Amino acid sequence: MKVINLDSSYELTQAQISFAESVMSFDRPYRLDKEYPCISLLTEHIPVYLFSEKSMPVDSLKYADDENEYLIHNDQTTLATPATDWLGFYQNRTSIYGVDTPIIGICPERIIRCVKNDEELILLIAKVIVHEFAHAQMNFHPRDSRHSNAYYNPVDLFYKWMEEPMANVITLERFYYFTTSYSAGFTFAKCSLTPTLINPFDYVKDFINRQPNNYRLGLDFYNQRFWKWWEWRNNKALISLKVTEKADWLNYVRLNVGGTTTKSDLERLFNALK
Numbered sequence: 001m002k003v004i005n006l007d008s009s010y011e012l013t014q015a016q017i018s019f020a021e022s023v024m025s026f027d028r029p030y031r032l033d034k035e036y037p038c039i040s041l042l043t044e045h046i047p048v049y050l051f052s053e054k055s056m057p058v059d060s061l062k063y064a065d066d067e068n069e070y071l072i073h074n075d076q077t078t079l080a081t082p083a084t085d086w087l088g089f090y091q092n093r094t095s096i097y098g099v100d101t102p103i104i105g106i107c108p109e110r111i112i113r114c115v116k117n118d119e120e121l122i123l124l125i126a127k128v129i130v131h132e133f134a135h136a137q138m139n140f141h142p143r144d145s146r147h148s149n150a151y152y153n154p155v156d157l158f159y160k161w162m163e164e165p166m167a168n169v170i171t172l173e174r175f176y177y178f179t180t181s182y183s184a185g186f187t188f189a190k191c192s193l194t195p196t197l198i199n200p201f202d203y204v205k206d207f208i209n210r211q212p213n214n215y216r217l218g219l220d221f222y223n224q225r226f227w228k229w230w231e232w233r234n235n236k237a238l239i240s241l242k243v244t245e246k247a248d249w250l251n252y253v254r255l256n257v258g259g260t261t262t263k264s265d266l267e268r269l270f271n272a273l274k
């Protein structure tokens with residue numbers, strides 16, 4: 001993973017970088033055989049820039065569904081956590097020296113404000129980086145050189161309630177495999193830098209559970225075993241035209257997020273979109 005400090009007053013430590021790389025290295029092997037660009041491959045090609053707060057180009061209000069959730073977060077008396085994309089972002093086309101290239105940016109200053117200690121910091125930095133690489137994963141299709149569906153990224157309400165929970169369910173999956181493999185003793189050498197007091201998967205689950213509802217929906221997807229992110233990626237342009245079916249999806253997930261979604265309802269509504 002290439003980390004480049006643009007203008008942040010904070011540098012990532014080698015331990016923080018190695019931890020994030022370790023989480024992303026736990027791809028399921030069969031994915032290499034199908035139509036998945038694995039995240040660990042993308043990390044070799046997409047740089048991660050560190051931005052100061054004033055240089056962050058996007059605002060979480062663009063991504064979080066409920067403005068109140070964002071405002072509540074700024075009141076330090078609550079336990080709410082912000083939209084991941086307030087802490088970092090993915091851009092599929094950024095012009096650098098005249099060349100269009102995808103980049104990931106993170107804002108260490110904002111991430112630090114969301115953690116209680118160094119151990120949480122290493123976990124949240126990894127969580128944000130994995131979430132942003134998950135967006136990248138949903139922007140590339142190995143067999144579609146034009147990425148015609150994957151590049152369709154209008155940030156409308158439906159996108160917020162489909163792309164964001166999908167990015168979080170990919171993140172949860174990566175942390176699950178990392179945490180279970182690590183605790184089972186199948187450790188890579190670099191995992192020895194990993195702090196062990198907090199269970200990484202439990203931390204990420206708890207963080208997502210306190211995020212704005214459209215992000216929190218990713219935890220529902222995980223709990224319901226609703227794995228459809230590659231179908232979303234393959235059909236984004238087509239799905240964008242399904243006005244009625246998009247409204248049905250939104251009505252259901254906004255009403256049921258946080259515990260009353262079911263796998264059969266999610267699959268029925270999702271299949272109607274394709």
Ligand SMILES: [Zn+2]
Pocket residue numbers: 084085131135164167
């Ligand atoms: Zn996101």
